[in-house]
Amino acid sequence: MTVIRLTTSGLNIGYEERLIVEDLNIAIPQGKITALVGANGSGKSTILKTMARIMSPSAGSVLLDGQSIHKQSTREVAKQLAILPQNPTAPDGLTVSELVSYGRFPYQKGFGSLNRDDRAIIKWAIEATRMEEFTDRPIDQLSGGQRQRAWIAMALAQQTDILFLDEPTTFLDMAHQLEVLELLRELNLTANRTIVMVVHDLNHASRYAHHMIAIKKGRVAGEGSPEEVMTPDILREVFSIEADIIPDPRTGVPLCLPYSLVGGPAAKSPSVAQEPVPMMAAVGN
Incomplete structure (x- = not known):
């Protein structure tokens, strides 16, 4: 049975008079890893910051155990959830x-x-x-x-039950990306941490998350398991790409292989192979 402690209800979020997120209603499974995915500017980080109480909504609420986190004291909320923002910085000389x-x-x-x-x-x-x-x-x-x-x-x-991370692998090379993601998986498994993270790489999201939420222009375009969200139709709607979805040969989770933008030449005739360009012709005289 899936336990839900953290939800949003009719959430509207904006900057000045511009509405970024409208009427958002999502539920975060307790004890699982949830990945927010979407194109740049879709509102993923804005949603994460609001759920972590860094930003305040213009309407609606974020509920933890049925109580609005924006009506609780900062100290009390900080005992229940923690957030690692994108690219945090520390004062020079500060030790670990x-x-x-x-x-x-x-x-x-x-x-x-x-x-x-x-x-x-x-x-x-x-x-x-x-x-x-x-x-x-x-x-x-x-x-x-x-x-x-x-x-x-x-x-x-x-010592919070819930940990938010905003693109925790940004600017890291492949080895360090895996290092961080494996650590988060270990923390989820051994310490039962509920983890909510914005993920840029779809295949990382599919491999490490139990639950995925695809966001398009501040609205939910798909929500569920990786198998339910990593579909050609949802990826076409959210990212404007044509993609093949195959089982990962090691883990069996969905693996995204994009091959064209929506409406691009490869999408119109994916089976037509082009003649290879001779090396000297490609380089020029």
């Missing part, structure tokens, strides 16, 4: 342990110092993200993948 300690802020009173429980949780978060050898290393001296793991450790130190 210092960054992770910020995750304990919602639990401190006034200017109180870290207690024994706080230090134990910080140690656990660093170990969970396999950052022990970098504990005293400044953040600005780490690789991209190591920095991302440090930020995830900070979010884990908040």
